[in-house]
Amino acid sequence: MFADLSGTAFAEKASKSDYAIPAELKPVWTWKKGYSAEESQSFRRAYLPDSGVTANDIGSWAASRMSEIGPSAIVHRNGPVSALKTKPMPEIADVTATTALGTMTLREMMDDSRSRFKAITVVHKGKVVFEKYIGIRDWDNHLWASATKIFNGTLGYIISEEGLIDLEKPVPYYLPELKDTAWEGVKVADALHQRSGLDISESRLGSAPDHPVTLFYAIIGGDPNLPADVSLLYAVKASQKRLEPGETFEYSSINTHVITLILEKVTGKPIEDLITERIWSKAGMEGDGVLGLSADGEPMAFGAYAARLRDLARFGILFTPSWNTVAKERVVSENYFKKANAAAKREAYGRDYMSQRLIKDFGGTDIGASYQWDAVFPDGDLYKSGRTGQCLYVSPETDTVVVWYSSAYKAEIWVHAYAREIVKQVFRKK
DSSP, X not given: OGGGOTTOHHHHHHOOSOOOOOTTSOOGGGGTTXXXXXXXXXXXXXXXHHHHHHTOHHHHHXXXXXXXXXXXXXXXXXXXXXXXXXXXXXXXXXXXXXXXXXXXEHHHHHTOGGGOEEEEEEEETTEEEEEEESSSOTTOOEEOGGGGHHHHHHHHHHHHHTTSOOTTSBHHHHOGGGTTSGGGGOBHHHHHTTOOOBSOOGGGTTSOTTSHXXXXXXXXXXXXXXXXXXXXXXXXXXXOBOSOTTSOOOOOHHHHHHHHHHHHHHHOSOHHHHHHHHTGGGTTOSSOEEEEBOTTSOBOTXXXXXXXXXXXXXXXXXXXXXXXXXXXXXXXXXXXXXXXXXXXXXXXXXXXXXXXXXXXXXXXXXXXXXXXXXXXXXXXXXXXXXXXXXXXXXXXXXXEEEEEEEOOGGGOOOOTHHHHHHIIIIIITO
16 A cells, blocks of 8 residues: 555645655655565665665665674574464554654554654554554564663663662772773763763764764774774773763763673673573564674674564563563563652753653653663653664553654654554553
């Protein structure tokens, strides 16, 4: 159905804003059934890191071909697949939300080529109640982008509950290599909850060639102008204090990478094995996951992971009362939710670009953040985004998970308002 909607009067009628994308971009549903051999080879040859950031047609291809564009590690599934039963609720397509595209139904938004929306799965009480694959196949491993950060948040919680990490200890207690740096005054909890107080906000990317955030991403991309022995740790060490630790939420992948390093140090295991053993192998996943590595072989568990959409949904189910529909043992303890809410520290939220964007898009100010979630709501709902519009939304109270993949051009359009509206309009009102 989608192949006939590009540029049609229907799409124009559904749209209620003047937002536009370049005319040369093809609708994502062009490749709903995959790419031809010729297209695949052409995109492999043409791919550059900037393509992934821009999310043009090459970047959209790369989002479901991560193992083809750089080094990677495998996160392994294990055991029987947890079969997800279905109980269709087609009325979910009628949920209305307001985004930069305008005010429209979920159905209209999915049919609007400007959204570059690829797939969605909604799970309620452990059953798939709504699912559409618009621009990918159901077995494609698609990029999570920064939704990957929740692995660190979840493992940080689990490992701290086991007593291997004391969240009140300073970061250099576990990473001696960060002694005599700005990390001396930063607690593990400050990095875990994105409140380190260091000048490492993602908004600083490109502010200066030698800024730690610019360096961090140059190292990720294997910038040929950098010395061969420069690692991500170099950018971490170069971070400088800007605010008092613990007082202000500022979104940063460097914080997340520090948590990865701590997890690896205290367990003696690479992060891909920790994800495999503690999470992925326990939830009856359909497929293996792909964890991206930097050009120097360092794990990018802050924003480079790819897996099937239903497996992202299974991960979300672990945070709901229906966790036992996918797992034999509880991965996230019941105490997690009290701690996540207590750590959300709403007075620290709303000052950086990420929190201001989410306050505007979700239409509320009583939001906080903790354990790498971008938003923790007063009703207990949890939200994590990915750069080009990926979504992981969990509502423990209503036993609902909403996940989707997008390749929003230049990350300009996030349609995350739909996730919360699906919960509010369909499940919370009951």
